[in-house]
Amino acid sequence: MATVSELRVHGGRRAELVLLGLAICLAILARALVDYHADYLVLSRLGVFAVGALALAGAAHLVVRIYAPSADPVLLPAVFALNGVGLAILRRIDYAYAARGRETDFGGTQTVWTVVGVALFVAVLLLLRDHRMLRRFTYTAGIVGIIAYMLPVVPGLGVEINGAQIWISLFGRSMQPGEFAKIALVVFFAGYLVSNRDTLALAGPKVLGMRFPRPRDMGPLLVVTLSALVIMVAQTDLGAALLFFGLFVGLLYVATERISWVVLGLGMFAVAVVAASTIFSHVAARYDAWLNALDPEVYSSGRSEQLVRGLFGMASGGLFGTGLGEGRPDLVPFAESDFIIASLGEELGLTGVMAILTLYLIIVQRAMRTAIGVRDGFGKLMASGLGFAIAIQVFIVVGGVTRVIPLTGLTTPFLAYGGSSMIANWIVIALIMRISDQARRPAMETP
């Protein structure tokens, strides 16, 4: 027994430190390249950035070492690597816009958001010593989540940006409450499903050989899900609706282990998609823009122009990319947000896109691994829910840009410009690491 636990005493913190070092090197190098190609390379400023990045990573590492010593060692470096690349490409886009006379400071602002994000990461690890505490807030989280989704439609508070009513204006800054609501709803689903999974799965009438849950067991879940979906559709935030629905079906499956429900859910989804594309003209237009993106008529009408310009950008990058600072990411609309993957594809090539997708895949798989390792059902559902949410989110936004699915607006975690998304995703990582600390902690130390 003693030998076994001794082997497991290593929480992987040393590996994390080495990997973090690599990630920070990557961030500094990327930033240096971007500055160099824009002729703005000032060593003192690069020094400040390097010291800042090392300090930030060091602080995060120290907090993990003390407060979550057994947590997964790969998550933090992967996130720092993504975040570093994101800062570099945003700075790059600033230079590209500046060359055309448009003043932006995406890079600088995003750096501030990164610091805030890491601070919240630290705060979550400090304050939340056991993820099971969250289970107490199951219903609160559900209500908070729905309210947060509704905030942007409140007159005077919500603002419409680029056709989607998903922002609110607070203290002169716009923020996307939906990013945070996503976390709250995962907590709600996990908490609700872990309490009711048996009744959901086993009790209820049988129809056509399939067992359906009793309305009283299913009720709260359906209320939250449907209201969230209705709100998102009303806000024309189809990406969020898709993400949310995928998450719901996924967690329902994990909790009940019933594949038939997944089939049912996907069937309903298909019906909803067909219905939406016939009822709502803007959905049909998006469909058309996706299927016939390169059609001259669709292109010249402007419907697929964004998408196609993103494809042009990625294509010009080819296998190895133009190199940071050598492409024209400013030719793609929303290069800093929805189309950031096209900017990266152009300058870093397919190689860079593969590397970025692999980093996401590592984060997702580590979250799943955590879900398998952790012993309580609530933790399992939360970890797999958060991990799966990242997977769907990346699939929706990258798949939209690469024309796998119709384009819907969603942020690319840690890469796209935006404070809400940055902070929310750092909190997601903190939660996964908190759960993984529990999952990987030697059995005898568990209270």
Place this chain on the structure above:
Amino acid sequence: MNEPIRRLSVLALVLFLILMGAASYVQVLEADSLNADARNVRTLYREYGNFRGPIIVDGEAIVYSTPVDSPFNYQRTYVDGPLYASVTGYYSIVFGRTGVEQTENSLLNGTADALFWSRLGDLFAGREQEGASVELTIRASLQAAAAEALGDQRGAVVALDPRTGEILAMVTSPSYDPTLVAGHHTPTVNQNYQALLADPTRPLINRAIAGDTYPPGSVFKLVVAAAALEAGLEPGSEIFAPKELALPQTSNTIRNYGGVACTASGDTTTLEDALRTSCNTAFADLGMALGWDAIEAKALEFGWEQKFDIPLSAAVSQLPENPDVPQTAMSALGQYDVRATPLQLAMLAAAIANDGELMTPYLIRAIRSPDLQVLERADPSVYSTPMSPAIANALTDMMVTVVDNGTGRNARIEGVTVAGKTGTAETGVGGSPHAHFIAFAPAENPIIAVAVVIENGGDLGDEATGGRLAAPIARAVIEAALALARGQG
């Protein structure tokens, strides 16, 4: 719950594999077609980073690129921009390319196949890729003389070397400065371009080859005369030339300019005199006698209804379709549906000047690689032979009388025989006539053929005729050509 979580993680893996596949498809498999897509401005932008070759006139670069500190790396500079705009066109980051900048683009930017070895050399030597230089047939002194003589009247001048088909001058007026749209500051370029577009005098139109085609008026009588000579008439043949000619099938009559008679007495004149005085009634009757088919066949040989790429695309000079008898009479006078570009009219003069052989007109003398080796050199070629040398000589003699003591006296040059033909084309109700003049000189051994077209009476308004308005301009260009020849001789 572990089993579904495992399945979920496999699903996540599949999602990422799909994304990786899609990215590979876009960035590798589909990349070539996306990069070649005309809507992809990126390819254009990449091209602007190359050192673009110069455009050369008389051994001097009139268009060249200089390195600048901007994302486009090079600024295109146009020396005497308005003077050469009709030939060079512009090279704009916003509005693309026109003129030689467009037609010779792949050579200028260095991507043409002909520059393969040059590119390979650059690659090994680590040099930046350079474009070829394009040498024009334009002669600076002729171009300047034509532009100066034209002044700010709306119109065009085209001068050809009848022996080779080289375009020695191609001027359109009013012109514009390509520098205005070649800048790198998009809003300024946009504003300049919109201003040029909104200009009612339409400076962006190249009237010499690609503007509205003009009714050639009496200049077209040369085509009819050539057809008549081929049909067996002599310059001295008597032809019907009444004071007023009634058109069959209509109540209309044809009259001469100013309503005067073509001859002092009687109803007939010689073919030579009819051309000298530009007698409308005589040529209308002659046209009806010859029939449209004979005139059309001749016009086709001179280049009508044919698309010329010099390599700039010239508009097609048009002929009427199946005109009836009165329409044929009007067409023989270069009215009705007969249309011609100034280039076409210059070709008409050049064919007569070159003993009946029409040389294919061209604008580019040679292409040189960045290390100054000749990659391509123009090879003069005969386009057609619309008439025999005898007929050409007869027409030349007739055209000499036009200048000596006919309607084209304003083109006379001391000590040089000039052959010419005037044209004054009606433009319909309210508009002043277009004034035309085509000429070549010296008549015995022509070195230049020139066509001048002035829209709507130019500075003279309703008083304008080809002889009064256009002939002096042709003379100025011919004098410049003769001076150049003397200087070289």
